[in-house]
Amino acid sequence: xxxxxxxxxxxxxxxxxxxxxxxxxxxxxxxxxxxxxxxxxxxxxxxxxxxxxxxxxxxxxxxxxxxxxxxxxxxxxxxxxxxxxxxxxxxxxxxxxxxxxxxxxxxxxxxxxxxx
Numbered sequence: 001x002x003x004x005x006x007x008x009x010x011x012x013x014x015x016x017x018x019x020x021x022x023x024x025x026x027x028x029x030x031x032x033x034x035x036x037x038x039x040x041x042x043x044x045x046x047x048x049x050x051x052x053x054x055x056x057x058x059x060x061x062x063x064x065x066x067x068x069x070x071x072x073x074x075x076x077x078x079x080x081x082x083x084x085x086x087x088x089x090x091x092x093x094x095x096x097x098x099x100x101x102x103x104x105x106x107x108x109x110x111x112x113x114x115x116x
Contacts, residue, residue: 002052010051010107012043015058015100018086022061022095029063034089042081043103050077051105055084058100063093072099079105 018037021029028035053074062068071087084099 004106007048007109008107009104010045010047011102011104012045012051013100013102014041015098016041016084017096017098018084019094020096028088028094028097030093032091034087036085036087038086039084040081041084041101043079045107046079047103047105048108049079049106051079051103053077053082053101053103055099055101057097059096059098061095061097063095066091066093068092070094070097074101 016039018039019026019028021027028037055072055074057070057072060070067090069088069090069092071085073085075083075085082103084101086097086099088094
């Protein structure tokens with residue numbers, strides 16, 4: 001369990017269309033084997049330290065003739081942002097995908113002063 005010290009907790013959220021590969025014959029729709037797309041998410045306001053980030057698939061349009069294989073994760077989480085990463089493999093064909101995320105973490109408390 002991650003516990004935050006007393007102070008202020010901030011929550012930020014977002015949504016991102018990761019790709020729409022059926023439109024232009026992109027690799028997620030036409031390719032095979034290991035495939036990945038990666039996007040940098042920058043928080044509107046940085047956290048005091050790296051937050052907890054949860055990701056979820058909020059929309060996908062996938063070929064019904066192949067197995068559905070999907071891995072969505074947050075990597076390189078920092079106070080300023082993270083990488084939103086989607087991976088698939090084998091013969092899975094994905095036309096388009098949208099991912100949502102939520103970040104929860106400690107933020108600076110303007111009422112706390114540091115005294116030297």
